[in-house]
Amino acid sequence: MAFSLDDLTCPLVAAPMAGGVSTPSLVAAVARAGAIGFLAGGYLSASQVRDDIAAVRSLGASAFGVNLFWPPGRPADLSAAQAYRTLLAPEAERRGVILPQPHDDDDAIEAKLGVVAEEAVPVVSFTFGVPGADVVGRLHRAGCRVWATVTSASEAVIAGRSGVDLLIVQGPDAGGHRATFDPDLAPPTQDLGALVEAVRAVSDLPIVVTGGLTTPEQVGRWRGQVAGVQVGTALLDAEEAGTSPTYRRALRDPEFTSTELTRAFSGRYARGLRNGFMTAFGDQAPAAYPAVHQLTAPLRRAASTQDDPEGMSLWAGTSWTAAPTGPAARILAGLMR
Ligand SMILES: Cc1cc2nc3c(=O)[nH]c(=O)nc-3n(C[C@H](O)[C@H](O)[C@H](O)COP(=O)(O)O)c2cc1C
Structure with missing residues (x-):
């Protein structure tokens, strides 16, 4: 059966975090907590993506996603x-x-698309752009839901034309890469609230919001307003994350x-x-x-x-000083308080 956010007991999405942060054990821990986590397929080889999918499944998780970078045009x-x-x-x-x-x-995109389709990964999300309706259709036929990250209303229109199922609306406070499709454009600075309104004016697709949401208050502001809330920085110091000790220390270091x-x-x-x-x-x-x-x-x-x-x-969103520490399940439960 196709994945639906409605089936989660905890409507949170653990962001894909490339560079080794989103380990299979983080994604599996997030699934055990009733939320959905993403493997970060960017920069990895197709066989690494396949191995990570197998590792998540061997840890008992069935609801999870894989994020891919759509190559620049x-x-x-x-x-x-x-x-x-x-x-x-x-x-x-x-x-x-x-x-x-x-x-x-091209980040081995064709080979990775083959892997996520063959493995019928429940959700495939794209960043830096969206593929055309042909690729989205192929993923749908394989049983995947397809999500696209957007940073503007015009990107939401493009994503909608491709037939994606959901928009991850990324605001300017987000840690890591801005998902802006055109690499020559300075990413939009419109705050998340105004951006969601602008996206809603042009698209009826369900929305997951992300960017700078690291405290229960910041997450709570969106509960009931959107289909889900995606957090990245809030999980950087989770026990199961692959964040290096130097990176973890920097997040706590008042020098930064x-x-x-x-x-x-x-x-x-x-x-x-x-x-x-x-x-x-x-x-x-x-x-x-x-x-x-x-x-x-x-x-x-x-x-x-x-x-x-x-x-x-040291990728981090603007609310990094509030990033909690501990097991992922406890962090997610804390965000839902
Ligand atoms: C360390 C790190 C790595 C990230 N890598 C990716 C990635 O591979 N793909 C992606 O779509 N977003 C990536 N992001 C962005 C997240 O998807 C999300 O937009 C961001 O974390 C939300 O803001 P927050 O960190 O303030 O919660 C990354 C973010 C961080 C902090």
Whole structure:
């Protein structure tokens, strides 16, 4: 039977968090708590996605989703990425890493679509864009529900035309990447309330809201108003999350006083704790996703190994200081108080 949010005992959605945060054990713990969690399929190979799906199922979860990045409609600007590579060279030397050559990359989307369809994953969500009606239809026929993340009313219209079942409306306070379809656009700054109204004016699809909702009060404001509430930052310090110890410490460190949107790490705007890398390179990073992501990957890995939060992408929403700690089930129950 097709997945429905109405079947959940807890109408919360654990956001997909790429980079190792959304582990199968987090997704399974969220399902046990009566909510739905997402594996983050972005950046992974198709076989890694298949293994993670198997791991979630082996932990007893049946209601879960997989998030995929819909590839950009045009190749990244590789000459701009080359110039950024030159700018990063001293940082690479300091960290003892060799920067790769930037290249085009479609994130193995076709192979991953094959996996989620074959596995009849209950929900497939898309970020950075939506596929056409042909792909959405193929997923529907495989038994998947299809959700799309949008950051504006015009994106909601595009997603609606593709035949998706639900819109995840992402506001400007969200941690991690803004889902904005056009990588050249600065992401909209309209607050979540105004954005939901604008989306409702153009679409009848059910809505899950997300972005900056980390306390029971912030979640409670939306209960009964929308189909569900998606939280990311609220689960960053959950026991089952794959968040590294350095990242967890940074979330509690009073030295970090703000979040900011930056293209410095991936070439697409994302919100994280403002740190040294962002300050040094934020103004100079080109809109060249995923080439910039490829370039900074070894730098971020080295910083993490060196236990240095100043060189890592510390994605977090604006309400990060309220992020609870403990088992995921307790965090979700706390948000529903
Ligand atoms: C560490 C981290 C990684 C994220 N990775 C993804 C991702 O892979 N795919 C996606 O659609 N959204 C991703 N997001 C964004 C979330 O889906 C969601 O929009 C955001 O977490 C909501 O804001 P909040 O963090 O304030 O709750 C990520 C967010 C964080 C904090």
